[in-house]
Amino acid sequence: MNDDEIVKMLFDRTEDSIEELRKKYEQKLFKISMNFLNNKQDAEECVNDAFLKVWNTIPPYRPTVFCAYLYKLVRNISLNRLKAKNAQKRGGGDISIILEELENCVTTTKNNTPEELYESSLTTKAINDFLASLKKTERMTFVLRYFYGDSIQDICQRFDFSESKVKSLLFRLRKRLQVYLEKEGVAL
Amino acid sequence: MIDLACERLFDSIGNIEDEFLVEAQSISLLETRQDKRKKMIKYGAAAVPIMAITYWYYSKWVKGA
Numbered sequence A: 001m002n003d004d005e006i007v008k009m010l011f012d013r014t015e016d017s018i019e020e021l022r023k024k025y026e027q028k029l030f031k032i033s034m035n036f037l038n039n040k041q042d043a044e045e046c047v048n049d050a051f052l053k054v055w056n057t058i059p060p061y062r063p064t065v066f067c068a069y070l071y072k073l074v075r076n077i078s079l080n081r082l083k084a085k086n087a088q089k090r091g092g093g094d095i096s097i098i099l100e101e102l103e104n105c106v107t108t109t110k111n112n113t114p115e116e117l118y119e120s121s122l123t124t125k126a127i128n129d130f131l132a133s134l135k136k137t138e139r140m141t142f143v144l145r146y147f148y149g150d151s152i153q154d155i156c157q158r159f160d161f162s163e164s165k166v167k168s169l170l171f172r173l174r175k176r177l178q179v180y181l182e183k184e185g186v187a188l
Numbered sequence B: 001m002i003d004l005a006c007e008r009l010f011d012s013i014g015n016i017e018d019e020f021l022v023e024a025q026s027i028s029l030l031e032t033r034q035d036k037r038k039k040m041i042k043y044g045a046a047a048v049p050i051m052a053i054t055y056w057y058y059s060k061w062v063k064g065a
Helices: A003-011 A016-037 A040-057 A066-085 A095-105 A116-132 A136-146 A152-159 A163-184 B002-013 B018-026 B029-063
Strands: none
Touching: A003 A016, A003 A066, A016 A040, A016 A066, A040 A066, A066 B018, A095 A136, A095 A163, A095 B002, A116 A136, A116 A163, A116 B002, A136 A152, A136 A163, A136 B018, A152 A163
């Protein structure tokens, strides 16, 4: 069943739509959640929360790209759960390593301001432009690592690359992002 | 502060365009291997005439002289 049909079922309030969602997306969403939480039970709960949120938000909301909406939803739910669980120290999955890696891209810091949301949208725009300027493989590697939280080993398997190749590619991409953000005057 | 800034960057990455998310999920290992194989065949096919010309040049002009 394609995504448009599932969305149509959701708009018709057909309960089978959740079953179809499970069939098509449960494994993928579980994997994304596991990348961040590294806990089977938590990941399952996050996936269920995501399905519930989909049921509650569609309708009236109609996502432009349904699968991307699901990926973003489960990522946010998983990260919120992780933050709630580990307010003091980070623990699950690869997230602490991912954040350490991203430190290289951050050169300036600011206090929280009322303009934070606006600045965040500028940052997202700059990242989108940066991603659009990359080659397809580079862009996919970056997104898999820093959006989906995939491990280096997962990325190696996906592209049939060696571990050192993926690590050096990610290192170069972070450097390029740092330079790009500086050039665009994006302050974080 | 670096931590907070990293989290902001990480959060901003969470809002990137949908097409990049779909693209990253679209490729499978099988496709990757097929792409690699295609490239090898392509470059292999290009190498054959180059090797033939090199051999011909070597045998006619270098070895023959």
